[in-house]
Amino acid sequence: MHRNPIIIALDFVNKAETARFLKEMGNEKLYVKTGMELFYKEGPAVIEWLKDEGHQVFLDLKLHDIPNTVNRAMKALASLQPDMINVHAAGGRSMMEAAMEGLIAGTPAGQNRPYLIGVTQLTSTSQEVMNEELLIEGSMYKAVHHYAENVKQSGLDGIVCSVWESKQIKKAFGPDFMTITPGIRLAGDAALDQSRVATPEMARSENSTYFVAGRSITQKEHPLNAYKKMQMDWEGVKI
Numbered sequence: 001m002h003r004n005p006i007i008i009a010l011d012f013v014n015k016a017e018t019a020r021f022l023k024e025m026g027n028e029k030l031y032v033k034t035g036m037e038l039f040y041k042e043g044p045a046v047i048e049w050l051k052d053e054g055h056q057v058f059l060d061l062k063l064h065d066i067p068n069t070v071n072r073a074m075k076a077l078a079s080l081q082p083d084m085i086n087v088h089a090a091g092g093r094s095m096m097e098a099a100m101e102g103l104i105a106g107t108p109a110g111q112n113r114p115y116l117i118g119v120t121q122l123t124s125t126s127q128e129v130m131n132e133e134l135l136i137e138g139s140m141y142k143a144v145h146h147y148a149e150n151v152k153q154s155g156l157d158g159i160v161c162s163v164w165e166s167k168q169i170k171k172a173f174g175p176d177f178m179t180i181t182p183g184i185r186l187a188g189d190a191a192l193d194q195s196r197v198a199t200p201e202m203a204r205s206e207n208s209t210y211f212v213a214g215r216s217i218t219q220k221e222h223p224l225n226a227y228k229k230m231q232m233d234w235e236g237v238k239i
């Protein structure tokens with residue numbers, strides 16, 4: 001299987017740092033993620049630039065507000081034509097439905113609507129923190145499943161969760177319901193602020209649709225090598 005499952009998190013301070021990184025990645029056409037750090041600094045032009053360079057773009061702003069605000073924000077963001085965009089599922093079903101309506105309304109005629117994904121429990125959240133600090137009872141899987149149910153009922157395309165919930169989610173909601181799994185590390189790399197981490201190989205065996213990798217690639221001296229290692233690990237090639 002040779003589809004590209006890797007979304008690279010471009011968590012850089014500005015466009016110049018991002019351009020430097022992309023140059024080191026050679027001429028690879030990538031699936032990249034623009035999060036709050038880069039988008040808030042550089043604005044919508046950064047999406048246009050990345051798309052012009054031939055990359056696919058996941059715009060990760062994790063919208064979470066009242067339905068009307070999210071609807072109108074989504075409408076504005078849809079005009080940038082990212083390939084994927086997300087909201088926090090914790091905003092509830094009305095908010096997610098409003099997000100989808102905004103996305104559809106804002107997508108230029110004749111263009112594909114971006115995939116809309118609901119974030120369930122952040123991969124930095126441990127079960128202990130979820131239970132004791134956030135006061136969400138039960139297992140991590142139970143919470144992710146419950147949020148996923150709301151996401152699916154709201155007509156979204158899938159969820160962000162960790163690798164460790166992915167297989168069961170696919171079993172419960174069907175193979176077309178996307179699981180996007182951050183918290184990916186090459187064996188031996190530090191988890192840093194993430195709690196629910198896994199390797200690319202585990203992401204594949206747990207049926208992640210896409211996995212998100214940031215620092216395990218971007219902070220390496222040779223990021224292209226790390227990216228290729230991740231691809232090989234996912235394909236089961238022993239490295």
Ligand SMILES: O=C(O)c1cc(=O)[nH]c(=O)n1[C@@H]1O[C@H](COP(=O)(O)O)[C@@H](O)[C@H]1O
Nearest residue numbers: 009035060121122123160182212213214215
């Ligand atoms: O929506 C996301 O992309 C996301 C959700 C989540 O639960 N956990 C998570 O880490 N992310 C993002 O995925 C990336 C992970 O980065 P690294 O920990 O450096 O690999 C960051 O850009 C996060 O914003």
